[in-house]
Amino acid sequence: MKGIVFTGFLEMVEDTFGLETVDHIIEHSNLESNGVYTAVGTYDFGEMLQLVTNLSEKVNTPVNDLLYVYGVYFFDTLVRNHPEIFKKFSHPISLLSSIEDHIHVHVRKIYPGAELPTFEVLHEDDKSITMVYTSSRGLYRFAHGLMQKTFEYYKREATIQVEKLEEDGTRVKFIASYNE
Numbered sequence: 001m002k003g004i005v006f007t008g009f010l011e012m013v014e015d016t017f018g019l020e021t022v023d024h025i026i027e028h029s030n031l032e033s034n035g036v037y038t039a040v041g042t043y044d045f046g047e048m049l050q051l052v053t054n055l056s057e058k059v060n061t062p063v064n065d066l067l068y069v070y071g072v073y074f075f076d077t078l079v080r081n082h083p084e085i086f087k088k089f090s091h092p093i094s095l096l097s098s099i100e101d102h103i104h105v106h107v108r109k110i111y112p113g114a115e116l117p118t119f120e121v122l123h124e125d126d127k128s129i130t131m132v133y134t135s136s137r138g139l140y141r142f143a144h145g146l147m148q149k150t151f152e153y154y155k156r157e158a159t160i161q162v163e164k165l166e167e168d169g170t171r172v173k174f175i176a177s178y179n180e
């Protein structure tokens with residue numbers, strides 16, 4: 001997993017729960033990196049699991065709820081770091097339908113070694129998109145937060161239905177439609 005995901009995560013924890021909580025979750029994890037990350041470095045996904053699990057215990061909030069909050073937060077990190085990508089799209093649905101064939105393809109070039117999910121678009125029209133998330137990491141709630149924020153970024157309100165195709169969240173169908 002790329003360092004930008006870790007640095008963004010620790011920033012979110014600091015902003016939301018304070019520096020003391022950042023220290024707590026790092027101290028309670030067994031991290032090869034010692035909790036020191038650079039944006040383009042690559043680190044074990046297990047480190048993220050430990051950090052988010054320890055955070056969940058510390059703040060008494062389910063891991064999946066924290067991953068959603070983190071997705072919402074990470075969207076702004078992506079916009080700040082890669083404004084050029086967002087300028088290419090004028091609608092949230094066109095952005096979402098381009099993740100697989102354009103955005104994450106580009107991401108692979110700028111972040112060698114990135115472990116990315118796949119998004120298969122099953123249906124797309126002016127007002128809705130249905131796509132299937134697949135990843136062994138099961139970060140579908142993180143994807144959900146990113147998606148919700150994509151609509152907000154383009155000043156659209158949308159309802160996103162989440163349907164697990166695998167119980168462990170490694171395959172999940174999202175149906176997102178504008179509220180009108």
Ligand code: HEM
Nearest residue numbers: 001002005082085107114115116117135137139143146147
């Ligand atoms: C400009 C837009 C975007 C950029 C630059 C970007 C970049 C990245 C990067 C660097 C990672 C980390 C890869 C790793 O840790 O090895 C990642 C992972 C991920 N991205 Fe994107 N991304 C973008 C948009 C989106 C959007 C809109 C979604 C919404 C669904 C999304 C869904 C995900 C998910 C769910 C992961 C976690 C990996 C997994 O689930 O296996 N990305 N992305």
